[in-house]
Amino acid sequence: MAELTEIKSLLSQINLPEKEQEDLLSISKIKQLKKNEFFISEGQVPKKFGIVIDGLFRYYYVNNKGDEFTKGLILTGNVLTAYSAMLHQQKSLFYIQALEDAVILEINYNLWLELKKQNPFWDKFLILLLQKGYCVKEKRERELLLLDAETRYKIFQEEFPTLEKRIKLQIIASYLGIKPESLSRIRKKTTS
Template identity: 35%
Template sequence: MKELIEYILQFGSLNPQQIALISSKATEVEIKKDAYFSEAGKIAREVGFVIDGIVRVCYYNNKGEEITKYFIDENNLVVDLESFDNEICSSSYVQAITDCKLIVFSRKDWLELLDTILGWETIVHKITSKALRQKVERRSPLVSEDATTRYLKFLEIYPNVVNRIPLSYVASYLGVTQSSLSRIRKNIS
């Protein structure tokens, strides 16, 4: 819980009663490797905070190929925001790619925090804005670069991830085949 509170306090201040309320609404859960936190075709009903492990956001394209959009590692919130906020079916999967420990809030409890804690909405907005900026910063350079540059950029963006996840997910994220990724890795090491 300490990690979550420290994370939140980067975006605004809370008094001890507010921190206690947030803590009382949170549940620590473990998600096994390959299990889903939320699934395409279903409405996202939880907000999570990754204490330990890595999740990925992925979808299937019109050819049925699995595409990894991005990874979320420790000390970051995880939620399919569009699905959660608008109560619409998600188009993506959020999957644990290592065993994960998360602090989770139900939609009901999250909304109650928004209604109860003065300034919580501002904190959540700042967290969301930072996450969206990161998402754009992480994807933008990948669009126009060659595969080797994309891989080097990936290592820079996700320094704690590459040795903990299957290379097939990295290849999917970079938009290359696994054999291409193996060649790239061999050439730069």
């Protein structure tokens, strides 16, 4: 289990002042998830969000044929949330799955809303998180719409240099928007 000092260190790295760290910890719980366990499932109305203390997660959709489409990869120090579903208290349209054993700081959304009412810091913090998420989303959309698969793979390797050793190639292919066979061809071409 993650030590409190480790959690506080991580919260400092994401620019949470000491008082806000204490406030957040007072409404949170440390939760361990096993590899392949879901933090949020499609169809669930989310009432929580989390901060990844240790581990790796993915956001993904499943179509009516059972094909998976990885929308994002979430590393240590980042927030886990199906934000629009949580905000509107609607069912999540995607899954949030641990890709390895993980530890998160799980935050109850309703308690966080109460905290937010008491301290304007949380509005500013939320805006920063939303800006970061929007920039990631905009970059990802551009890459998927305008760049070829080989270029997307090179960008993936630059952004996530250790992930190929940590996750299945089919998840990487899903993230890149290609079939696993295409990824195998690209990998063969780039390593030869």
